[in-house]
Amino acid sequence: MPPVAGRKKLAATANVRAQEAANLRIKELENLLADKDTECQRLQSELDKANQKLDMHQDSSVLWKEKHEKTYHELRMQRQTTKRGQQKLTQLQEQVLILKTAEKEASKQLLIGSRESHKAISLLQKQNNTLHLELSMSMAKWALQLEKTHAKLATSTSDLKTLRNKASKLRKAAICGKEQKEQAIASVKKKILDQRSVHQLMQKGVFTEETRNVVRLLVKAGCSRNLIGEVISAVLKSAGITAVGSISRTSISRILCEGYFAARIQLGYEMKNAESMTFSADGTSHHSINYNSRHVHLIAEDYTSSEGSSKQRVTRTFGIQSSKDGSSEEAISDWEKNLKAIVDLYNNSPLGKRSGGLVKLIDLLIKLAGMNTDHCSKEKKDA
Numbered sequence: 001m002p003p004v005a006g007r008k009k010l011a012a013t014a015n016v017r018a019q020e021a022a023n024l025r026i027k028e029l030e031n032l033l034a035d036k037d038t039e040c041q042r043l044q045s046e047l048d049k050a051n052q053k054l055d056m057h058q059d060s061s062v063l064w065k066e067k068h069e070k071t072y073h074e075l076r077m078q079r080q081t082t083k084r085g086q087q088k089l090t091q092l093q094e095q096v097l098i099l100k101t102a103e104k105e106a107s108k109q110l111l112i113g114s115r116e117s118h119k120a121i122s123l124l125q126k127q128n129n130t131l132h133l134e135l136s137m138s139m140a141k142w143a144l145q146l147e148k149t150h151a152k153l154a155t156s157t158s159d160l161k162t163l164r165n166k167a168s169k170l171r172k173a174a175i176c177g178k179e180q181k182e183q184a185i186a187s188v189k190k191k192i193l194d195q196r197s198v199h200q201l202m203q204k205g206v207f208t209e210e211t212r213n214v215v216r217l218l219v220k221a222g223c224s225r226n227l228i229g230e231v232i233s234a235v236l237k238s239a240g241i242t243a244v245g246s247i248s249r250t251s252i253s254r255i256l257c258e259g260y261f262a263a264r265i266q267l268g269y270e271m272k273n274a275e276s277m278t279f280s281a282d283g284t285s286h287h288s289i290n291y292n293s294r295h296v297h298l299i300a301e302d303y304t305s306s307e308g309s310s311k312q313r314v315t316r317t318f319g320i321q322s323s324k325d326g327s328s329e330e331a332i333s334d335w336e337k338n339l340k341a342i343v344d345l346y347n348n349s350p351l352g353k354r355s356g357g358l359v360k361l362i363d364l365l366i367k368l369a370g371m372n373t374d375h376c377s378k379e380k381k382d383a
Contacts, residue, residue: 199236201245212255215247225252261345267296267316268346271367272359274298279335280372283326290326292334294318297372318342339364 201211211232218228226249233243271277277298284291295317302310318338323330343359346352352359 197240198242198244201232201243201247207247207251207255211247212259215252215255216259219252219256225249228252264342264345265349265351267318268342268349268359269351269355270298270300270314270316271296271342271364272346272357274300274367276367276369277364278370278372279368281331281335282374283323283331285326290323291320292323292331293320294335294338336361 201207207215214232215228218231219225223231229247232247236243277296279294279296281292281294283293295315297313297315299311300314300316302312321334321338323334339361343361343364347358
């Protein structure tokens with residue numbers, strides 16, 4: 001065999017051997033790696049178990065720590081409780097000492113009270129004996145009084161029977177008197193109804209105030225003076241009342257005249273009592289004759305009010321008068337005449353004499369606070 005082929009063969013044999021050795025080494029390494037992997041898994045498992053034990057020990061450590069803190073807190077609270085208990089014990093000992101002292105004082109006072117009670121009981125026994133003696137005497141006295149009372153009761157019983165008989169008679173008399181009273185009341189009512197069904201226009205020959213008021217009202221309403229008597233009779237008849245008497249035209253005129261003078265006197269009285277007042281006037285002419293209307297505005301009594309002190313603002317008229325001309329001088333003269341006439345009439349009237357104090361024209365002019373006029377220059381000059 002040539003040397004080159006031998007070398008190649010040797011080289012191939014060497015390569016085969018080297019490859020086998022390498023494969024063997026690889027298998028050994030693979031086996032070793034498998035063993036190492038197994039060992040690593042075992043160690044990893046042991047590590048996991050160790051970690052679990054560590055976690056368990058940590059949890060246990062935390063629990064023990066919490067128990068330790070809780071135990072420490074309880075011990076601290078127990079210490080404070082013990083301290084408070086010691087303080088309370090000290091206070092209780094002091095209170096026990098005070099109570100013992102008070103008990104000694106109470107025992108002492110109780111002993112003194114017992115002695116005083118014994119003395120009081122002895123005194124009460126003596127007083128009881130005295131009262132027993134007095135009670136015996138009183139019983140004897142009241143027994144005697146009881147016998148006398150029985151005797152009086154027997155007498156009172158007989159008197160009661162007598163009084164009952166009298167009361168029965170009085171009751172019958174009262175019933176009879178009540179019937180008589182009812183009959184008398186019925187008779188009076190009938191008489192009053194009869195009187196109310198008749199209206200007397202005159203009383204003792206003089207027309208009554210009610211008749212005068214009705215006459216003035218009818219004249220003011222525009223009723224003829226000749227028909228006033230018939231109107232009054234017709235109105236009363238419609239109400240079921242019989243009018244007794246008659247009234248003539250002359251009497252009606254006299255009543256109106258009396259009312260006029262009464263109104264003038266009332267005006268004088270109101271102007272006298274008023275604190276202030278205002279005048280007003282206006283005029284016109286008819287067929288060359290001048291006519292003037294004059295008024296006064298003041299505060300006067302309210303005659304319709306139930307209260308006597310009630311007052312109201314009123315406007316009173318002086319009437320309508322004719323004048324010579326429409327000059328201011330004539331108007332002033334008419335004012336003076338009107339006021340003087342009212343003053344003289346009031347001063348001479350029974351009301352003025354009875355009320356006392358004369359009314360003077362100057363007093364009325366002093367109370368004059370103003371005068372109402374229109375645009376007429378003459379009225380302005382009068383004011």
